[in-house]
Amino acid sequence: xxxxxxxxxKSRLKKTKERMAAEGIEVLLITNPANMNYLSGYDAWSFxxxxxxxxxxxxxxxxxxxxxxxxxxxxxxxxLKKENILPYPDNYVQSTERHPMxxxxxVLREKNQANKxxxxxYDAYYFTAQNYISLTQGLPNATFSNSNNLVNxxxxxxxxxxxxxxxxxAAIVEKTMYKGIEQIHAGVRECDVxxxxxxxxxxxxxxxxxxxxxxxxxxxxxxxxxxxxLTWTDEKYKTGDPVILELAxxxxxxxxxxxxxxVIGKPKPEMxxxxxxxxxxxxxxxxxxxxxxxxxxxELAWRKxxxxxxxxxxxxxxxxxxxxxxxxxxxxxxxxxxxxxxxLEPNMVFHMIPGIWLExxxxxxxxxxxVTETGCEVMANVERKLFVK
Amino acid sequence: xxxxxxxxxKSRLKKTKERMAAEGIEVLLITNPANMNYLSGYDAWSFxxxxxxxxxxxxxxxxxxxxxxxxxxxxxxxxLKKENILPYPDNYVQSTERHPMxxxxxVLREKNQANKxxxxxYDAYYFTAQNYISLTQGLPNATFSNSNNLVNxxxxxxxxxxxxxxxxxAAIVEKTMYKGIEQIHAGVRECDVxxxxxxxxxxxxxxxxxxxxxxxxxxxxxxxxxxxxLTWTDEKYKTGDPVILELAxxxxxxxxxxxxxxVIGKPKPEMxxxxxxxxxxxxxxxxxxxxxxxxxxxELAWRKxxxxxxxxxxxxxxxxxxxxxxxxxxxxxxxxxxxxxxxLEPNMVFHMIPGIWLExxxxxxxxxxxVTETGCEVMANVERKLFVK
Numbered sequence: 001x002x003x004x005x006x007x008x009x010k011s012r013l014k015k016t017k018e019r020m021a022a023e024g025i026e027v028l029l030i031t032n033p034a035n036m037n038y039l040s041g042y043d044a045w046s047f048x049x050x051x052x053x054x055x056x057x058x059x060x061x062x063x064x065x066x067x068x069x070x071x072x073x074x075x076x077x078x079x080l081k082k083e084n085i086l087p088y089p090d091n092y093v094q095s096t097e098r099h100p101m102x103x104x105x106x107v108l109r110e111k112n113q114a115n116k117x118x119x120x121x122y123d124a125y126y127f128t129a130q131n132y133i134s135l136t137q138g139l140p141n142a143t144f145s146n147s148n149n150l151v152n153x154x155x156x157x158x159x160x161x162x163x164x165x166x167x168x169x170a171a172i173v174e175k176t177m178y179k180g181i182e183q184i185h186a187g188v189r190e191c192d193v194x195x196x197x198x199x200x201x202x203x204x205x206x207x208x209x210x211x212x213x214x215x216x217x218x219x220x221x222x223x224x225x226x227x228x229x230l231t232w233t234d235e236k237y238k239t240g241d242p243v244i245l246e247l248a249x250x251x252x253x254x255x256x257x258x259x260x261x262x263v264i265g266k267p268k269p270e271m272x273x274x275x276x277x278x279x280x281x282x283x284x285x286x287x288x289x290x291x292x293x294x295x296x297x298x299e300l301a302w303r304k305x306x307x308x309x310x311x312x313x314x315x316x317x318x319x320x321x322x323x324x325x326x327x328x329x330x331x332x333x334x335x336x337x338x339x340x341x342x343x344l345e346p347n348m349v350f351h352m353i354p355g356i357w358l359e360x361x362x363x364x365x366x367x368x369x370x371v372t373e374t375g376c377e378v379m380a381n382v383e384r385k386l387f388v389k
Numbered sequence: 390x391x392x393x394x395x396x397x398x399k400s401r402l403k404k405t406k407e408r409m410a411a412e413g414i415e416v417l418l419i420t421n422p423a424n425m426n427y428l429s430g431y432d433a434w435s436f437x438x439x440x441x442x443x444x445x446x447x448x449x450x451x452x453x454x455x456x457x458x459x460x461x462x463x464x465x466x467x468x469l470k471k472e473n474i475l476p477y478p479d480n481y482v483q484s485t486e487r488h489p490m491x492x493x494x495x496v497l498r499e500k501n502q503a504n505k506x507x508x509x510x511y512d513a514y515y516f517t518a519q520n521y522i523s524l525t526q527g528l529p530n531a532t533f534s535n536s537n538n539l540v541n542x543x544x545x546x547x548x549x550x551x552x553x554x555x556x557x558x559a560a561i562v563e564k565t566m567y568k569g570i571e572q573i574h575a576g577v578r579e580c581d582v583x584x585x586x587x588x589x590x591x592x593x594x595x596x597x598x599x600x601x602x603x604x605x606x607x608x609x610x611x612x613x614x615x616x617x618x619l620t621w622t623d624e625k626y627k628t629g630d631p632v633i634l635e636l637a638x639x640x641x642x643x644x645x646x647x648x649x650x651x652v653i654g655k656p657k658p659e660m661x662x663x664x665x666x667x668x669x670x671x672x673x674x675x676x677x678x679x680x681x682x683x684x685x686x687x688e689l690a691w692r693k694x695x696x697x698x699x700x701x702x703x704x705x706x707x708x709x710x711x712x713x714x715x716x717x718x719x720x721x722x723x724x725x726x727x728x729x730x731x732x733l734e735p736n737m738v739f740h741m742i743p744g745i746w747l748e749x750x751x752x753x754x755x756x757x758x759x760v761t762e763t764g765c766e767v768m769a770n771v772e773r774k775l776f777v778k
């Protein structure tokens with residue numbers, strides 16, 4: 001069930017170890033499920049219990065440590081040899097007496113790593129305070145430090161096969177977005193539109209099926225469009241409602257997110273103006289993208305453009321995306337915002353989502369793009385406009 | 390958008406404060422999204438950035454702290470007054486220079502809580518090591534301790550309205566499970582079956598729509614049924630394949646999980662024996678459930694029953710369930726397993742899922758049940774058998 005050749009996993013691991021060496025890290029502990037997948041292939045919905053991938057700088061293969069019943073998933077989905085798949089007993093699960101990180105300490109002691117320089121992802125999903133406490137108490141002779149987003153930064157430049165996966169995700173999101181827009185009418189329940197969206201996301205295309213996106217479809221409507229992360233209800237759409245659709249296509253955990261805004265009936269003139277300003281701003285930002293440009297310059301191009309129309313936006317307008325697991329499809333590395341000096345390189349992929357939320361309504365129009373050798377390529381082909389039903 | 394009367398939120402808060410007082414906690418920090426929802430009503434897909442609910446023992450209302458763009462979602466979905474909704478600026482988001490918990494420290498200092506006894510959910514989802522480090526460094530005069538699952542334990546006995554929500558979720562899972570079983574045939578792609586499952590989950594019934602479940606549908610097939618947390622692929626089912634379906638109906642974040650196993654074509658005799666043993670075991674366990682019985686006794690009834698057939702199972706056979714967010718619909722309190730001495734009370738709700746996974750295949754048949762005054766009530770009405778297609 002490996003989705004990439006073993007050589008690609010080894011190349012990812014090599015880059016990871018180079019960064020480890022540069023930072024003096026001998027043991028890297030990974031709980032971010034996307035980073036676990038990136039280095040090992042591991043793919044299962046088991047991150048609700050503690051699991052970890054251990055990279056030892058001197059060892060050829062990482063070590064997977066997880067719950068006993070998930071060891072078979074590790075065998076199905078990773079390139080690791082069986083000896084490197086180490087399951088912990090079920091009485092470690094949500095126990096008040098023992099913690100899975102105690103087991104991890106035992107493994108590290110056994111492998112003579114108890115006095116090494118260990119780094120962990122201190123702010124990653126699923127690396128809890130208790131993980132930190134159990135590890136630092138269990139290995140008092142080790143030195144602990146924050147690896148920050150070390151593997152995430154390796155992930156930021158995609159391989160050609162990863163780009164191909166994101167293109168497939170984009171083909172799915174095109175189909176899904178048009179299906180959602182088509183289904184929105186006054187009198188239809190929000191949940192029924194979302195049901196059709198899910199159906200399109202998961203069935204995918206005839207050539208390839210869809211995977212679950214790391215964020216559920218976000219569809220605030222009416223005044224709730226001012227609250228961008230609300231999900232749906234079972235209320236019916238009303239004439240005059242604006243509806244934001246933010247959703248992704250996903251193929252084998254690779255995402256192509258996209259947002260569009262629909263108005264049921266005639267949009268208010270101020271909504272049309274807002275949409276025009278947003279589209280102009282996106283076009284201005286896309287226009288300047290090419291290798292060598294800094295992330296903050298992309299945001300600046302957007303900001304200058306909307307300022308001409310008298311609009312402002314405080315939050316960042318985009319972030320790196322690709323491989324991911326709930327609760328986020330963002331990669332937590334580069335952001336398109338003031339102060340971010342990351343230099344764009346070919347095959348970086350971003351979701352540019354410069355939503356504008358005012359007091360009573362908001363608008364979101366977004367694009368996922370890839371940096372090419374000479375500019376950028378927008379991944380999904382969905383009309384960039386305010387849709388009117 | 391409140392789904393419960395304010396009086397119910399206040400009663401939940403009162404019980405929480407009683408536990409805080411008993412444990413000498415003056416300030417409780419909550420990041421578990423289900424606990425945030427339970428006490429405040431807050432409901433949005435924003436837990437991918439740091440957010441926290443602060444309960445001060447001397448203050449009538451909790452304080453919501455989250456990202457600026459989510460403050461409007463807090464106003465839409467909570468019973469909190471506007472002054473208790475405290476957004477942090479966007480430059481705290483995934484920044485290398487400042488952390489949202491620094492902002493939380495500022496708030497606690499301003500409210501004269503910097504030298505109090507503070508407890509946090511050390512092993513909760515989204516309470517990262519960095520949260521812990523930033524808080525303890527930022528408030529050196531406070532005393533920090535692990536609240537463990539304090540609010541989760543308040544949640545374990547449901548109100549009548551919560552039971553009604555779980556019944557609606559059960560109505561959705563009945564419809565969804567039968568739809569999934571109906572669609573499974575040799576030659577059909579796994580993703581197309583899952584697309585129909587999602588459609589049924591989200592559209593719900595004519596009376597009420599469905600919400601997203603905290604775990605995606607788990608549908609391992611063939612030999613992969615030995616790996617219970619694998620998701621789907623776009624491969625086609627083959628004659629002879631066993632297929633496990635583990636999924637939930639969800640209504641306004643309340644879950645009714647359910648698992649069934651299907652065989653395409655004639656099941657092998659050993660599969661039929663395994664299914665019979667599992668069903669006998671479930672029946673034996675359900676039979677002894679009533680208020681006053683300990684969780685470990687329920688597991689013992691199951692274990693004794695399957696031992697007669699020569700089977701063993703190491704892992705727990707169930708857990709409390711109800712209100713939840715990804716990545717889990719389990720409540721992390723009582724488990725049906727040896728050593729768990731939690732005494733059953735009316736309106737506790739559990740998912741009993743005694744899956745048995747052997748080397749080459751596995752089976753899952755489960756029920757969500759409510760403890761009643763005299764016994765138990767199985768929530769979904771789906772035939773308890775090995776389905777054969």
